[in-house]
Amino acid sequence: MMAILMSIVSFAEEVNLAEVDPTTWPSPNKAPTLLPQVFIDGEELSVLSPYVIDPAQIIIRDVNDDIIYNVYVILPASTYMMILPAEVNAAKYKIELIYGDHHLVGFF
Helix, strand or coil: CCHHHHHHHCCCCEEEEEECHHHHHCCCCCCCCCCCEEEEECCCEEECCCCCCCCCEEECCCCCCCEEEEEEEEEEECCEEEEHHHHHHHCCEEEEECCCCCEEEEEE
């Protein structure tokens, strides 16, 4: 099972997420904040989270900034995988991960 998971993650395209509001960056911490990572591999979306996120909202937008996918999920402290519908896979452009006070955005 671990070999399958590692092979999926190794071939996936990583989407870099960044905080939308950089003024909320906590200082004087010396270690960077652990943020979830998102990987897109064709129609498969994987979210690797260092902690449980309950609830998390995942929004995917097209190039016109229209919402084409919107779901609320509980992200475990591991990898969460989901298959995107064909119409979303063809038109995806921006992904947003919203939880608590965090609003992370990635482009692909």
